[in-house]
Amino acid sequence: MPIKPSVKDMIYYEVTDHRMVRGEGVHLYDGAGEAYLDCASATFNLSLGYSHPAVVGAIQKQAELAIHLTSSFRSDPVDDLVGKLVACSPESLTRVHLKVAGGSEANEGAIKMAQAATGRSEVITLFRSHLGQTMMMTSMSGNAFRKAPFPLLHPGSMQVPDPYCYRCFYGQDRASCALMCVDRLDDFLEYASSGRVAAMVVEPISGNGGNIVSPDGYLPGLRDFCDRHGIMLILDEVQTGIGRTGRMFAAQHFGVEPDAITVAKGLGGSGAQVAAILSGERLDGLPGHHHSFTYGANLLAAAAANVTLDIVGRPEFLANVTATGRRIMDRLTDLQRRFRCIGDVRGVGLMIGAELVGPDREPDVALTNELAARSMEHGLILRTSRYGFGNVIKIRPPLILTMGQADEIGDKFESLLTAVTS
Numbered sequence: 001m002p003i004k005p006s007v008k009d010m011i012y013y014e015v016t017d018h019r020m021v022r023g024e025g026v027h028l029y030d031g032a033g034e035a036y037l038d039c040a041s042a043t044f045n046l047s048l049g050y051s052h053p054a055v056v057g058a059i060q061k062q063a064e065l066a067i068h069l070t071s072s073f074r075s076d077p078v079d080d081l082v083g084k085l086v087a088c089s090p091e092s093l094t095r096v097h098l099k100v101a102g103g104s105e106a107n108e109g110a111i112k113m114a115q116a117a118t119g120r121s122e123v124i125t126l127f128r129s130h131l132g133q134t135m136m137m138t139s140m141s142g143n144a145f146r147k148a149p150f151p152l153l154h155p156g157s158m159q160v161p162d163p164y165c166y167r168c169f170y171g172q173d174r175a176s177c178a179l180m181c182v183d184r185l186d187d188f189l190e191y192a193s194s195g196r197v198a199a200m201v202v203e204p205i206s207g208n209g210g211n212i213v214s215p216d217g218y219l220p221g222l223r224d225f226c227d228r229h230g231i232m233l234i235l236d237e238v239q240t241g242i243g244r245t246g247r248m249f250a251a252q253h254f255g256v257e258p259d260a261i262t263v264a265k266g267l268g269g270s271g272a273q274v275a276a277i278l279s280g281e282r283l284d285g286l287p288g289h290h291h292s293f294t295y296g297a298n299l300l301a302a303a304a305a306n307v308t309l310d311i312v313g314r315p316e317f318l319a320n321v322t323a324t325g326r327r328i329m330d331r332l333t334d335l336q337r338r339f340r341c342i343g344d345v346r347g348v349g350l351m352i353g354a355e356l357v358g359p360d361r362e363p364d365v366a367l368t369n370e371l372a373a374r375s376m377e378h379g380l381i382l383r384t385s386r387y388g389f390g391n392v393i394k395i396r397p398p399l400i401l402t403m404g405q406a407d408e409i410g411d412k413f414e415s416l417l418t419a420v421t422s
Helices: 052-065 077-089 103-118 135-140 185-191 218-230 250-254 299-312 315-338 365-377 403-421
Strands: 018-026 026-031 033-038 095-097 124-128 157-160 199-204 232-236 260-263 276-279 342-346 351-356 394-395
Touching: 033 403, 052 299, 077 095, 077 276, 077 299, 095 103, 103 135, 103 199, 103 232, 103 260, 103 276, 124 250, 157 185, 185 218, 199 218, 218 250, 250 276, 299 315, 315 342, 315 351, 315 403, 365 394, 365 403
Parallel strands: 124 157, 124 199, 199 232, 232 260
Antiparallel strands: 018 026, 026 033, 095 276, 260 276, 342 351, 351 394
């Protein structure tokens, strides 16, 4: 008789042998009782950490009333969430589309809105962009390795260079470049596009692409470019939104008014599956049947999102995100002076990246992956950029991080660096 495979072998995707049993705050615990400080906030979505009591309580209370309601009816949790999102978003955004259940669906919906509103089809994104996992979003993202196995069923996108000052595509220095990454977009539009561009979709700080922080003037420059050409500017804030940068949205940190913001991940607080498209009046008009998902506007998710916004929106909460993020950045900058393998440190709030390099500043992907693989030996959970193809360690702990825990991250990361590089 054939031997039955183990349960691990039955799981289609790859998993480790670590069996986790519970989470509390910023820590995840395994079956042996070992604690790990999670610098990835699970999948960068636990803005309030594991099992936040306010989120758990809101979900329990709502579950006693109703778990799900079709989105064609109104309900208090959804009405409250719509009002709160409009109140905390940039002034240009006065509409909320909740009939999406994840960031991929939110980005795809915002693009559909732009296509319907402009009558155009093409989309501009960045080289290292990660817009999601649907076929349309995979096709419109950067990174050839993500597209290689699949037919590109959704043509009509064009990728342009990131505002990556550490490795400038144009070989320039930020002090004197005059933002060529914006200035050259007119050339891409004239010579490389179809001439029918509906939208430009940009992460203010790249999530999977290497924690590339938009330099001063970049996003306002994109706003001007889009206005001159009748293009809708969509900010993908699936990772940067809901307090991650020390402001509710990164758009507010960088001083730009987009035509739409997409949000997911951290909106659920402790892992509730919720997403939204925040849009302005220019994107009105897409009929509901063109973008509507069964578990969008879910009542449990809306209840969790409401308490999450209440907590994250407190000025003292956001101030702590800024302060703890600065503490980690200062520690990483100090480590950069002592460890030559750290080529660059960049971030805003608690969205931080450390770029690992070799002797000639070449990307050191092997070292980056070894650090992530051995991080749990030192009590940390770390993830890397570009699904292991990149050379940036991403540090994005839950936003409830204390100053003591920020120091703990620095101590443990230094211990890890010493162990791996000695």
